[in-house]
Amino acid sequence: xxxxxxxxxxxxxxxxxxxxxxxxxxxxxxxxxxxxxxxxxxxxxxxxxxxxxxxxxxxxxxxxxxxxxxxxxxxxxxxxxxxxxxxxxxxxxxxxxxxxxxxxxxxxxxxxxxxxxxxxxxxxxxxxxxxxxxxxxxxxxxxxxxxxxxxxxxxxxxxxxxxxxxxxxxxxxxxxxxxxxxxxxxxxxxxxxxxxxxxxxxxxxxxxxxxxxxxxxxxxxxxxxxxxxxxxxxxxxxxxxxxxxxxxxxxxxxxxxxxxxxxxxxxxxx
Amino acid sequence: xxxxxxxxxxxxxxxxxxxxxxxxxxxxxxxxxxxxxxxxxxxxxxxxxxxxxxxxxxxxxxxxxxxxxxxxxxxxxxxxxxxxxxxxxxxxxxxxxxxxxxxxxxxxxxxxxxxxxxxxxxxxxxxxxxxxxxxxxxxxxxxxxxxxxxxxxxxxxxxxxxxxxxxxxx
Numbered sequence: 260x261x262x263x264x265x266x267x268x269x270x271x272x273x274x275x276x277x278x279x280x281x282x283x284x285x286x287x288x289x290x291x292x293x294x295x296x297x298x299x300x301x302x303x304x305x306x307x308x309x310x311x312x313x314x315x316x317x318x319x320x321x322x323x324x325x326x327x328x329x330x331x332x333x334x335x336x337x338x339x340x341x342x343x344x345x346x347x348x349x350x351x352x353x354x355x356x357x358x359x360x361x362x363x364x365x366x367x368x369x370x371x372x373x374x375x376x377x378x379x380x381x382x383x384x385x386x387x388x389x390x391x392x393x394x395x396x397x398x399x400x401x402x403x404x405x406x407x408x409x410x411x412x413x414x415x416x417x418x419x420x421x422x423x424x425x426x427x428x429x430x431x432x433x434x435x436x437x438x439x440x441x442x443x444x445x446x447x448x449x450x451x452x453x454x455x456x457x458x459x460x461x462x463x464x465x466x467x468x469x470x471x472x473x474x475x476x477x478x479x480x481x482x483x484x485x486x487x488x489x490x491x492x493x494x495x496x497x498x499x500x501x502x503x504x505x506x507x508x509x510x511x512x513x514x515x516x517x518x519x520x521x522x523x524x525x526x527x528x529x
Numbered sequence: 530x531x532x533x534x535x536x537x538x539x540x541x542x543x544x545x546x547x548x549x550x551x552x553x554x555x556x557x558x559x560x561x562x563x564x565x566x567x568x569x570x571x572x573x574x575x576x577x578x579x580x581x582x583x584x585x586x587x588x589x590x591x592x593x594x595x596x597x598x599x600x601x602x603x604x605x606x607x608x609x610x611x612x613x614x615x616x617x618x619x620x621x622x623x624x625x626x627x628x629x630x631x632x633x634x635x636x637x638x639x640x641x642x643x644x645x646x647x648x649x650x651x652x653x654x655x656x657x658x659x660x661x662x663x664x665x666x667x668x669x670x671x672x673x674x675x676x677x678x679x680x681x682x683x684x685x686x687x688x689x690x691x692x693x694x695x696x697x698x699x
Contacts, residue, residue, distance in 0.1 A: 272579040272612075279587045279608045283601030287659045290600030306549075306596050313550050367597070369560050371661045371669075374598040410598060417663070438666060441559070502559075 291372065291418070307408030310364040311378055318362070318505065325505050332394040356471050357511040359383055363504045366413070368441040373413040375399060377507060380407045390470040390510040396499035397421065397476055398507055400469055409509075415441055415501055422464035423476050423495075428453060431464040434476065434495065441501050443480060446493040453491065455482060461495050468515040537573070541589060544569050549596040557680070560673055564681040566593060567652060568688045570610050571645065574630050575618070586611040602659035610652040617647040631689065645685055649678045 267274065318325070361379035379385050381404055391398040391411050399411040399419065412419055415436050423446055424431035432448035446461060459479045465472025477495040485492050512518075548566040555562060569589055573582055590604030597603065618631070621643040631641060653674040661670055 272583065275580050275583050276608060276612045279583060280605055283587075283590070283605035283608065283659070286594070286601030287605070287662060288600075290598070291662050303595065309546075309550065310596075317554075365596070369556055370599070371663065371666060372598075376598075438661075438669070 303405055304407070307364065307376060307378070307405065310376055311408075314362065314364040314378075321505060328394055329506075335394075355513055357513060358508045359385065359511065360506065360508055361385075361409075362506050364408075366501075366504055368413070368415055368501050371417055371438040373415040373501075374402075375411040375413055375504065375507075377409050377411055377509070378407065379509060380404050380409050382406055383509075384511070385409050385509055386511075388469060388515075389512075391507050392470070392474055392510060393499055393504060393507050395475070396497060397463060397470060397474055398499065398501070398504055401509065411507075413501065414444065414497075421470070421476075422466045423461050424464040425449070425453060425455060426460040426462045426473075431466060432490075432493075434461070442497050444477065444495050444497060446479075446495050447485075447490065449491040449493060451484060451489055451491060455479060455491060455493065457481060461493075468512045468518050470510065471512075537569075537585075540572070541569060541585070545589065545592045548593055553597065558676075561676050561680045563684040564649070564652070564677065565684060565688070566607075567610065567649060567681060568685055570607060570614065570652075571631055571648065571685060571689065572693060573611065575615060576630075582611050583608060599660055602656055605659050606652045606656035609655045610648050613651055614644075614648055617644045621647075631693070641689070642682075642686075645689075646678065646682055649681050649685065650674070653678050653681070 359379055361377040361383070363375050364378050365376040367373045367375075375391075375398065377391070385401060385404055387401050387404060389401045391401060397414060399413040399416070401409050402412045403410045414421060414434070417436070417438065419436060421434040422431060423434040430449050430453035432446050434444055434446050436444050449455065457479050461476045461478065463470040463472060463474040463476060475498050477497040477499075480494040480496045482491050482493040484490070544566045548564070552563050552565045566589060570586055573585070586607040587604050590607035591601070593599075593603040594601060621640045622637075631644060654670075657670045657673045657677075
């Protein structure tokens with residue numbers, strides 16, 4: 260027994276080194292598996308608060324651009340409303356999707372697993388698995404939340420997989436990222452008989468409870484068939500500039516719980 | 530002694546804040562970030578107990594991980610860097626009787642450059658391997674490591690030239 264203690268004390272530095280490396284390794288593994296990165300994330304009060312102060316200052320210099328984008332979106336929405344001839348002051352039906360505005364206080368796009376931190380959390384009734392978009396396209400999915408902040412799993416993340424489809428037909432596949440360029444993503448599993456062409460628009464598929472159908476994603480840059488020649492592998496240029504995401508909207512699907520309950524009945528039957 | 534402990538705690542906090550709020554926002558060519566927090570690892574006196582050094586650097590990395598959503602990548606990299614630091618000092622300052630703290634001297638600048646480059650290189654290899662965590666990204670890992678090493682080396686050399694141009698004793 261004495262010898263073991265002697266050994267431990269004599270070798271305490273290499274042992275401590277190994278222990279710390281093991282802990283970091285475990286945390287890294289955890290952060291790379293979906294919905295497991297609970298402990299180390301920037302949604303906490305301290306990290307979120309600091310980022311918010313900094314963004315307050317940084318945003319001041321981008322006010323002009325953001326204002327311009329808001330104006331453009333406003334006019335686009337007004338045109339849409341006028342097409343349907345609805346008086347915007349009299350809308351009272353319960354919409355299936357609700358939108359909450361938030362601003363991005365931290366974001367990365369140069370790693371293989373990118374995240375954003377936004378300044379909306381439990382107090383703004385944000386929950387995990389809500390979709391996040393901008394006026395131009397999709398951004399990601401809410402992962403961890405605290406009272407006032409939330410981290411968003413960026414679409415530029417190895418773990419991200421978004422249901423997307425061609426705008427002109429209903430052929431759908433999954434949108435993933437190969438970790439190379441922050442403006443190009445890969446659309447997989449589109450069957451070979453789908454009629455596709457360069458510059459075709461890709462939109463969200465609406466086959467999950469996260470994003471509504473038809474939110475713009477990007478357009479086709481190039482495509483080729485996979486090894487077995489059954490499915491296309493398509494490079495998509497994003498409409499959204501992921502390197503400069505200022506303001507976002509978080510989508511709440513009012514029917515998500517109901518849909519998930521229904522679907523869980525089916526999965527239980529299997 | 531007590532003053533220097535406060536000084537290092539202060540340095541610890543300032544470097545983390547500077548790293549996450551300023552340095553990490555600098556992304557030259559979409560990939561180069563100066564890793565200023567490594568200055569803490571370089572400037573820790575070798576006279577301090579090794580286990581304290583290991584724990585301090587582990588928490589330094591962990592704090593950056595909190596902000597960066599990077600799991601334990603920074604913590605692992607910082608622990609490896611501080612663990613290997615004495616080996617590199619012995620390797621490059623051969624013939625000197627004992628371990629010494631790093632500072633810029635006119636007589637032997639090349640030795641300092643060697644130790645610095647070795648520490649930064651080790652730190653960055655571990656950091657990017659853990660961050661990408663997929664060996665099929667090895668080309669990007671090497672590219673990021675090399676470019677960032679060069680840039681961080683220049684920044685750290687500037688820091689050392691400004692703050693550590695004469696030997697100090699704890």
